[in-house]
Amino acid sequence: METLHVLLMHPYPRQNEEVLRQLGFLVERLPSIPELLVARFFRSHEEDHTYLALTSWENEQKPPEAEEATRTENGYTPEVPEVEDLPRLIIPGLKAIEAEEWFFQYSWGFSRADVEVHHALVLLVTSSVGPESPQIRQGWRSGLHALAAETPLGHAFLAVSLPQEARRIPAPVWCCFLGCSTQQDIENVRTHPLYERILSWVSRFAQVKSFTLASLSPEYRAPA
Numbered sequence: 001m002e003t004l005h006v007l008l009m010h011p012y013p014r015q016n017e018e019v020l021r022q023l024g025f026l027v028e029r030l031p032s033i034p035e036l037l038v039a040r041f042f043r044s045h046e047e048d049h050t051y052l053a054l055t056s057w058e059n060e061q062k063p064p065e066a067e068e069a070t071r072t073e074n075g076y077t078p079e080v081p082e083v084e085d086l087p088r089l090i091i092p093g094l095k096a097i098e099a100e101e102w103f104f105q106y107s108w109g110f111s112r113a114d115v116e117v118h119h120a121l122v123l124l125v126t127s128s129v130g131p132e133s134p135q136i137r138q139g140w141r142s143g144l145h146a147l148a149a150e151t152p153l154g155h156a157f158l159a160v161s162l163p164q165e166a167r168r169i170p171a172p173v174w175c176c177f178l179g180c181s182t183q184q185d186i187e188n189v190r191t192h193p194l195y196e197r198i199l200s201w202v203s204r205f206a207q208v209k210s211f212t213l214a215s216l217s218p219e220y221r222a223p224a
Helices: 013-032 064-068 134-150 183-190 193-202
Strands: 002-010 036-044 051-058 098-111 119-127 155-161 173-180 206-215
Touching: 013 036, 013 051, 098 134, 098 173, 119 183, 119 193, 134 155, 134 173, 134 193, 173 183, 183 206, 193 206
Parallel strands: none
Antiparallel strands: 002 051, 002 098, 036 051, 036 206, 098 155, 119 173, 119 206, 155 173
């Protein structure tokens, strides 16, 4: 099962240089991490920078006969591993920085192969409705499909948090990533009526944190 690790860092202004230095060291070491599939690093446009690390990881797969036993009427439902056993990104030297951490399972994705993502919108949505609610799942997907068709959106995904009882996360969290090649393209997505409609719809039943971000380094993908 492929999982997404999201690390959101909120350094004090005096810590910005150290964050950039440590992330630079980490990018050089990414090829030596065997379970890592994809890594993206971003910084917010605001003066008080927020740093976001998105990393996708390959977990050990179950045998086919075990996978078949987890199928339900609504499709494939993979076994959820213990959070403590999941691979994650650890950034040495940043222990003193305030950070938030989540683990997600992908629900939907869209990508144009000819578009490199340098700018992004990321929504972190905390919902009081269960993560398997058809209302949320279908509403998100239909809205994002339409947005991708009408904007210069190059890459998008939707993911829902894995249960983290040990961390006392009371409600499911959704991560919505929207990526474009230029700042103007991401601004066109942000101001599009469909995007505003999605935000309005989500805000009816959830708390939404939104971030406008610029890439700090090229996207890393593990060799095939």
